[in-house]
Amino acid sequence: MSFTAIVLLFSGITGYTQTNNTKLKDGSVASSPLTALPGAVFELESITRGFLAPRMTTQQRNAIAKANLTDGLLIYNTTTACFDYYKALSANSGDWFSICGTPPPATFTITSAQCNEITSHGTFLQGKGLDASNYLSIPLTVSTPGSYSIRVTTNNGYYFEKTGIFTSAGTFTVNLPATGKPVNPSELGDEGSILLNEIPLTTINCKPKIKVSPQVVFSLICEDYSESVTLGAGKSIGSFSVSISVNVTSLGAYSVSTEARNGVSFSASGTFTNIGSNTITLLPNGTPESTGEFNYAISSNSGAATCNLKVNYLNRTITVLGLGQDRYQPGTANNNQASRAILTNLTNFGSNGVVKVDLQIINGNFSQDATLKSIINSNNIDIIVIGYNYLPNAASITVLDNFIKRKKGVLIHSQENDALGAANLINTITGGSAIVGTLNNPNTYLNILSNISDPILTKPFIDLKGKYAGVDLINSCLYISNLPGNMIKLGVVNTNPSLVYMAKHSSLGYVFVGDAGWTAGEVGSNNLDIWPASISAGGNLLSKLYFNNYPVNINSTATVHNSFLYANTIAWAIEYVKKNTNPSYIIP
Structure with a gap:
C-alpha cells in the first residue's frame, strides 16, 4: 500500500468511530507490518522523516x-x-x-519603586562594543517561583537580556548583561523597553534611561617624548609625569595609556571640553624595577596611531660625608688611598659598576655641632663615614642620632680612643647599655667575622663569613661588651670572642667598627701591622697578609679582607639609602 493511499484511508475513516489502530508508513522501511503495534492506537513509521509538532x-x-x-x-x-x-x-x-526539565514560568513584576532603582553599569560609548562591565541591574518581586526571561530593548543597537530560574518567591535584583554596540550618543539617555517572559511590562510606565557618551575623536601629536627621572627612596618616582600633545576634533571621554615596562606604566583619562590643541598629562603607575632607558608605546581610545615615549630611570647621586683626617676617611684620602679610591673606582661603584650608583664625596674634617648639621643639610648627605680621629661631642651625637632616626641616613661609625664617647653614641642610637672598652696589646691584629648571612658579610663583592679583618695597629682600638639587643654582631676579637669589633643595628642605618683605621691602605703597601685595606692602582680590591699572633710569633700571619669588607659595607649603605633615606628632610 502506498503512503498516499494510507493517508487517504486514514482521512476517510475519520468520519466514523475508529475501533482499530492506525499505522502511517512512507515506504522507507521495507517489509514491515502494515498494521500498527497492538499497544498503539496510532503509529508513524519512517527512517527519513520525522513527526512535526506545532x-x-x-x-x-x-x-x-x-x-x-x-x-x-x-x-x-x-x-x-x-x-x-x-x-x-x-x-x-x-x-x-x-520536557527539558525547565520549570513553568515564574510570576513576577516590577513595582514603581523598583523601577526607580534600575541602574546601568559601565561606560556606554558611541561606536564601542559593550562588554562584561556593561549591564543593567533590575530589582523585582517574584510571587511564584519558576523560569524567567527578562529583556530590555533599545532603539540604539544594543539590548540587555537574562534568563534563569527563580527558586523561591521574594524580592531579587537581576543583572542583565548588555549586548551590541551603541550607534548614536544619547546624553539624555536611551529609553529601554522591558519584557518579562516575553510580555511587555505595561502595569507601570517603566522606561529605564541609559546614557551613551559620544565617541571622542582626537589624534596624538607624536613628538620626541623623552624624559629622565631620578629614583627616590624605595625607588619611588615621586611626582614625575609626562605631558603629551593631542588634537581634538570631537569632544568626549578620553583614555591614553602605555604598556608596562620596568614595572611602570603611564596613563591618563578625562573628558575633552575644548576642540583643537590640548595637553594630556600621563601619570606613572608602579615602581621601577631597575635603572636604565625604556621605550613605551602610547596608545589611546581614539584608535589613532601610537607614539613613542622614552624614559631614562636614574639613580639619584648618593652623597658621602667623611669625618676625620688623612687616609682614614674618603673626604681627605687621595685617589691612591683605599678610603677614597675604593669608592671612586667606577668598576666598584658607578653607573655600570658592581653597585650601580653615582657617588659624591664631601669632606667634613672635624666639624661638630651646628657646623656638622649645616653640612648635612646643605649637601643632602646620605652616608657618613667617621675615621681617625673624629670624636663626636654631645651636641654632635644629637645631630647624628637625628640623621639616623629621622632622615634615615647611614652612619658608619669607626672610632678608637674615647671609649666613653663611643658608648654614648652607641647607646643614644640603640637605647641600650653597651659597654665600650680599649683593648691594648691583645696579641693579635685580627678580628674574625661572623658566620651569618648578613648583607655586609655576603655581598656584593665577596662572601666574608668566617674570614679575617685586620686592625690598623693594635693600640687604642675599641670593643663592645654587653652588646645591645638590637645590634647584630658582625665581628669579634680573634683571641677573645666575647669582645665585639664590628656590629650593625638591626633596622637603622648604623654600623660600629672599633678601629678608626680599618679602611686605611695605600697602593703597594705590604706592611703587616698597618693599613689593612689593600688595593691596587685605581682602587681595585685586594686581600692582604697580616700579623696574627704578634709579638709572640712574628712569623704567624693570616689573610685580611678589609677592602672587601669596606666595599660590602658601603654597598649595604647605598641600598639602605635608596629604600629609606628622606632626601628632603632637614635636621632641625
Whole structure:
C-alpha cells in the first residue's frame, strides 16, 4: 500500500468511530507490518522523516485560549528550543511544563519603586562594543517561583537580556548583561523597553534611561617624548609625569595609556571640553624595577596611531660625608688611598659598576655641632663615614642620632680612643647599655667575622663569613661588651670572642667598627701591622697578609679582607639609602 493511499484511508475513516489502530508508513522501511503495534492506537513509521509538532514562541503558547487547553497538549517552544506539554493542576487551572526539565514560568513584576532603582553599569560609548562591565541591574518581586526571561530593548543597537530560574518567591535584583554596540550618543539617555517572559511590562510606565557618551575623536601629536627621572627612596618616582600633545576634533571621554615596562606604566583619562590643541598629562603607575632607558608605546581610545615615549630611570647621586683626617676617611684620602679610591673606582661603584650608583664625596674634617648639621643639610648627605680621629661631642651625637632616626641616613661609625664617647653614641642610637672598652696589646691584629648571612658579610663583592679583618695597629682600638639587643654582631676579637669589633643595628642605618683605621691602605703597601685595606692602582680590591699572633710569633700571619669588607659595607649603605633615606628632610 502506498503512503498516499494510507493517508487517504486514514482521512476517510475519520468520519466514523475508529475501533482499530492506525499505522502511517512512507515506504522507507521495507517489509514491515502494515498494521500498527497492538499497544498503539496510532503509529508513524519512517527512517527519513520525522513527526512535526506545532511550533510557537512562549508568547504564542501563552496566548492559546484557556478553553482549548487540555492535559497532554504538546507544542515545540521555539523560545526555549524544547517541547512543552500542558498539565491540568486542578479543574480550573494548569500550567505548561518543559520536557527539558525547565520549570513553568515564574510570576513576577516590577513595582514603581523598583523601577526607580534600575541602574546601568559601565561606560556606554558611541561606536564601542559593550562588554562584561556593561549591564543593567533590575530589582523585582517574584510571587511564584519558576523560569524567567527578562529583556530590555533599545532603539540604539544594543539590548540587555537574562534568563534563569527563580527558586523561591521574594524580592531579587537581576543583572542583565548588555549586548551590541551603541550607534548614536544619547546624553539624555536611551529609553529601554522591558519584557518579562516575553510580555511587555505595561502595569507601570517603566522606561529605564541609559546614557551613551559620544565617541571622542582626537589624534596624538607624536613628538620626541623623552624624559629622565631620578629614583627616590624605595625607588619611588615621586611626582614625575609626562605631558603629551593631542588634537581634538570631537569632544568626549578620553583614555591614553602605555604598556608596562620596568614595572611602570603611564596613563591618563578625562573628558575633552575644548576642540583643537590640548595637553594630556600621563601619570606613572608602579615602581621601577631597575635603572636604565625604556621605550613605551602610547596608545589611546581614539584608535589613532601610537607614539613613542622614552624614559631614562636614574639613580639619584648618593652623597658621602667623611669625618676625620688623612687616609682614614674618603673626604681627605687621595685617589691612591683605599678610603677614597675604593669608592671612586667606577668598576666598584658607578653607573655600570658592581653597585650601580653615582657617588659624591664631601669632606667634613672635624666639624661638630651646628657646623656638622649645616653640612648635612646643605649637601643632602646620605652616608657618613667617621675615621681617625673624629670624636663626636654631645651636641654632635644629637645631630647624628637625628640623621639616623629621622632622615634615615647611614652612619658608619669607626672610632678608637674615647671609649666613653663611643658608648654614648652607641647607646643614644640603640637605647641600650653597651659597654665600650680599649683593648691594648691583645696579641693579635685580627678580628674574625661572623658566620651569618648578613648583607655586609655576603655581598656584593665577596662572601666574608668566617674570614679575617685586620686592625690598623693594635693600640687604642675599641670593643663592645654587653652588646645591645638590637645590634647584630658582625665581628669579634680573634683571641677573645666575647669582645665585639664590628656590629650593625638591626633596622637603622648604623654600623660600629672599633678601629678608626680599618679602611686605611695605600697602593703597594705590604706592611703587616698597618693599613689593612689593600688595593691596587685605581682602587681595585685586594686581600692582604697580616700579623696574627704578634709579638709572640712574628712569623704567624693570616689573610685580611678589609677592602672587601669596606666595599660590602658601603654597598649595604647605598641600598639602605635608596629604600629609606628622606632626601628632603632637614635636621632641625
